[in-house]
Amino acid sequence: MNLIVHENYDEMSVAAAERIASIIQERPTATILPATGSTPMTAYADLSRMSDAGLLDASQVRVFQLDEYLGLAETDFRSLFAWTLRSLVAPLGIPRDRVRNLPGQASDPDAACRDYDAAIEAAGGIDLAILGLGPNGHLGFNEPPSNLDAPSRVVELTPESITSNGPYWGGTDRVPPQALTAGMSVIRDARAVLLLVSGEHKRSILERTIRGEVTPDCPSTWLQRHPNVTVFADRAAAGYLPSDN
Numbered sequence: 001m002n003l004i005v006h007e008n009y010d011e012m013s014v015a016a017a018e019r020i021a022s023i024i025q026e027r028p029t030a031t032i033l034p035a036t037g038s039t040p041m042t043a044y045a046d047l048s049r050m051s052d053a054g055l056l057d058a059s060q061v062r063v064f065q066l067d068e069y070l071g072l073a074e075t076d077f078r079s080l081f082a083w084t085l086r087s088l089v090a091p092l093g094i095p096r097d098r099v100r101n102l103p104g105q106a107s108d109p110d111a112a113c114r115d116y117d118a119a120i121e122a123a124g125g126i127d128l129a130i131l132g133l134g135p136n137g138h139l140g141f142n143e144p145p146s147n148l149d150a151p152s153r154v155v156e157l158t159p160e161s162i163t164s165n166g167p168y169w170g171g172t173d174r175v176p177p178q179a180l181t182a183g184m185s186v187i188r189d190a191r192a193v194l195l196l197v198s199g200e201h202k203r204s205i206l207e208r209t210i211r212g213e214v215t216p217d218c219p220s221t222w223l224q225r226h227p228n229v230t231v232f233a234d235r236a237a238a239g240y241l242p243s244d245n
């Protein structure tokens with residue numbers, strides 16, 4: 001894992017946008033697996049500005065949705081699909097038919113997850129996973145415990161994740177208890193992973209991710225085994241961890 005520490009959130013976001021843009025410029029048909037959550041939002045806004053300025057053409061990019069709450073329609077404003085569309089897909093002008101969802105309202109969610117994994121394989125795999133870090137080490141919604149070979153699947157959210165997502169829902173009692181997630185195996189097989197981490201509240205989980213024992217009980221520690229992971233963190237999250245650049 002390569003840890004690059006930036007002075008603050010805005011600098012981290014600019015650097016992340018530049019990294020993502022350079023991957024797309026190198027491979028215009030890149031397949032990406034982008035997180036929602038608050039952390040990548042400024043990077044996505046920066047990418048959108050590059051696109052508006054004619055510095056980036058993302059129209060051939062393919063997107064696989066990272067995670068979704070079970071039971072939510074993709075048209076629901078609170079769905080992670082809708083969030084992905086309005087924060088990244090629409091601003092970058094990526095055609096809707098190049099976006100593969102994780103259907104929260106599938107009649108058979110397990111079968112839908114199997115189809116999703118097959119679609120990733122048929123697309124030739126993920127070029128770039130853009131991930132945030134859950135306070136319990138979850139990636140997407142791969143909650144602890146998650147094995148490295150876990151496929152995309154339906155998961156029960158942990159109390160910790162329900163608490164951390166409560167603010168997006170106006171209270172923890174409103175957060176759906178289950179979700180669909182791209183599996184750890186999808187992240188494992190991604191050709192590159194960019195993990196974005198910001199804020200003092202992520203400091204201990206970031207340290208554990210980078211230096212802790214590799215264990216299903218903290219799924220982000222599996223990234224230590226991945227050959228191409230770059231972590232962009234701001235100083236508040238990195239604390240005294242040394243930057244590799």
Ligand code: GLP
Pocket residue numbers: 035036037038039040066067131132133134139140141161165
């Ligand atoms: C959420 C999502 C993840 C996200 C993570 C961090 O629960 N399932 O995809 O990356 O937690 O979110 P944030 O960036 O808001 O801290």
